Amino acid sequence: MRMRPRLLLAAALVGLAAAAAPRVKAQWIAPQEWLRFSVLTAAGPAEPPPAILRALRHVAWAQHRIVRGEWSAVNLARKYGTTKASLQATNHDELYIMPIGRRLTVLNKPGELYTVRRDGETLSRIALRFCPSGASRRAACEENLVLANDLPGAALLNDYEFSKGDRLLIPHFRVPRFDSFHFPLRGAIRITSGFGMRYHPLLHRRRFHDGFDIAKPYGTPVFPARSGRVIQTGWVEGYGMLIVIRHSDGWTTRYGHLSKIFVHPGQLVERGRTMIGRVGSTGLSTGPHLHFEVRDRHNRPINPGRMIGRG
Numbered sequence: 001m002r003m004r005p006r007l008l009l010a011a012a013l014v015g016l017a018a019a020a021a022p023r024v025k026a027q028w029i030a031p032q033e034w035l036r037f038s039v040l041t042a043a044g045p046a047e048p049p050p051a052i053l054r055a056l057r058h059v060a061w062a063q064h065r066i067v068r069g070e071w072s073a074v075n076l077a078r079k080y081g082t083t084k085a086s087l088q089a090t091n092h093d094e095l096y097i098m099p100i101g102r103r104l105t106v107l108n109k110p111g112e113l114y115t116v117r118r119d120g121e122t123l124s125r126i127a128l129r130f131c132p133s134g135a136s137r138r139a140a141c142e143e144n145l146v147l148a149n150d151l152p153g154a155a156l157l158n159d160y161e162f163s164k165g166d167r168l169l170i171p172h173f174r175v176p177r178f179d180s181f182h183f184p185l186r187g188a189i190r191i192t193s194g195f196g197m198r199y200h201p202l203l204h205r206r207r208f209h210d211g212f213d214i215a216k217p218y219g220t221p222v223f224p225a226r227s228g229r230v231i232q233t234g235w236v237e238g239y240g241m242l243i244v245i246r247h248s249d250g251w252t253t254r255y256g257h258l259s260k261i262f263v264h265p266g267q268l269v270e271r272g273r274t275m276i277g278r279v280g281s282t283g284l285s286t287g288p289h290l291h292f293e294v295r296d297r298h299n300r301p302i303n304p305g306r307m308i309g310r311g
């Protein structure tokens, strides 16, 4: 049995609003207008002021575009009334870096905002995914889902069906275990040469640059961008003193032009913790900097900027 007249009505209202005023500025929308936008409907036509979202008693979500100065996921989460872990889980992004212009889904309660994948997905099926095993524990968790999402109580008796794109708050979500790439150096990061074609300053010709050049003073400690196992250390033409680390999924990272190497092949190293070497200017280099590469399991160089912080 399908029981979703309330949802359909809400969706119709939002559809009308969106069609009539697709580019309404957030501040022109009266606070009570936002009451219409629940987790089960589309986000508002524009970004709601965080204070309004935070004040809502029911769950609501919106899209947020990161602007200059918003570098802390913790602060952003607090503004909307949620937690950093909730934003991480909802966006499948560690939010280790917050690039200006990236769009994030924000919500106003702690929890993961789950997007229903296909029409007819049922409450019990979602509970199977997110709730602990064991009949009584799952029943309690399912009840929690109904309460958190303001679903009718009957949803527990007749399995509730959702439509593709519906959003559901999962209050007791598993905090994702991110195994993503971080910058291999501490402190401010200044990339002096990015990934892609460039004019090589020493070879005097255009050449593909396989990674990032990060400027740091001679001797600055270098840490693994991701945990893994060292598979190669030593001198390599062009790279100078090089460390190669392999990660659990077969991807590798490379750290070149080092002045010192503290690890040996076979050694396990921990992201951000094991000091693997020091910045130098060995090999084909014009001054102290770290040459940092990310390679996929086929040994193809990947733009590190695309990988850093993404789970």
Ligand SMILES: [Zn+2]
Pocket: 193, 209, 211, 212, 213, 290, 291, 292
């Ligand atoms: Zn380089």
